[in-house]
Amino acid sequence: MSDDRPGLKHLGIIMDGNGRWAKKRNLPRTAGHLEGLKALKRVIIEAANQQIKWVTFYAFSTENWKRTEEEVSYLMRLFTSKLLGELAFYRTHQIRILAIGDLLGLSSEVQDVITKTVEATKDHEGITAVIAINYGGRDEIVRSVNRLIASDNQITVESIASNLDLSQAPPVDMIVRSAGEMRLSNFLLWESAYAEFGFYEPLWPDWGAKEIQLIVGDYAKRVRTYGGLE
Numbered sequence: 001m002s003d004d005r006p007g008l009k010h011l012g013i014i015m016d017g018n019g020r021w022a023k024k025r026n027l028p029r030t031a032g033h034l035e036g037l038k039a040l041k042r043v044i045i046e047a048a049n050q051q052i053k054w055v056t057f058y059a060f061s062t063e064n065w066k067r068t069e070e071e072v073s074y075l076m077r078l079f080t081s082k083l084l085g086e087l088a089f090y091r092t093h094q095i096r097i098l099a100i101g102d103l104l105g106l107s108s109e110v111q112d113v114i115t116k117t118v119e120a121t122k123d124h125e126g127i128t129a130v131i132a133i134n135y136g137g138r139d140e141i142v143r144s145v146n147r148l149i150a151s152d153n154q155i156t157v158e159s160i161a162s163n164l165d166l167s168q169a170p171p172v173d174m175i176v177r178s179a180g181e182m183r184l185s186n187f188l189l190w191e192s193a194y195a196e197f198g199f200y201e202p203l204w205p206d207w208g209a210k211e212i213q214l215i216v217g218d219y220a221k222r223v224r225t226y227g228g229l230e
Helices: 018-024 029-049 069-082 084-093 108-121 137-151 157-162 209-221
Strands: 010-014 054-061 096-100 128-135 174-177 196-199
Touching (some): 018 029, 029 054, 029 209, 054 069, 069 108, 084 108, 108 128, 137 157, 196 209
Parallel strands (some): 010 054, 054 128, 096 128, 174 196
């Protein structure tokens, strides 16, 4: 069947290039992560302007624990200080925050900040921004299957999907990545089965309204048949 649904509803973003952005400027990698946060805010605002209702950001993967202790510690401090610290921004733009991933694998401090942020924004009626933290696509599928095993429910495509971290979200329409890299890196593996893909050269800290407008335009040109005929 051909796809006649309007526009891009759910966008997945792999944020890549913070370290390279910093290196080009002879700055520490931490500076790139801080600039990346500013880019994230610009992207959310423009996504909302473009009537995109859901954006899922790949913030910290299950593999990112392999990075230096200094960088991991900085990223965790950034989450704890900035996630809840942006409440005024969320309120102004009516942004609802959700989080996916193995949240129990995070420190109690990070878990507490996530819980408080989700609770504080639950009634916001604008765009939903999903933060994927300690997230891996394979890990998400394993956790879903383990929930089914524990509940003695039959394992089917539908039952796995209903036990994923973001089962209440609409399907991911398009997954994009910054910095010119062309791989999923364990992001939304189940959800990407019929997603469109886009890979863009600018490093993540340089992203803003222009990139989102380009993505929306690119998506509008795609024809999605989901295995059927046009």
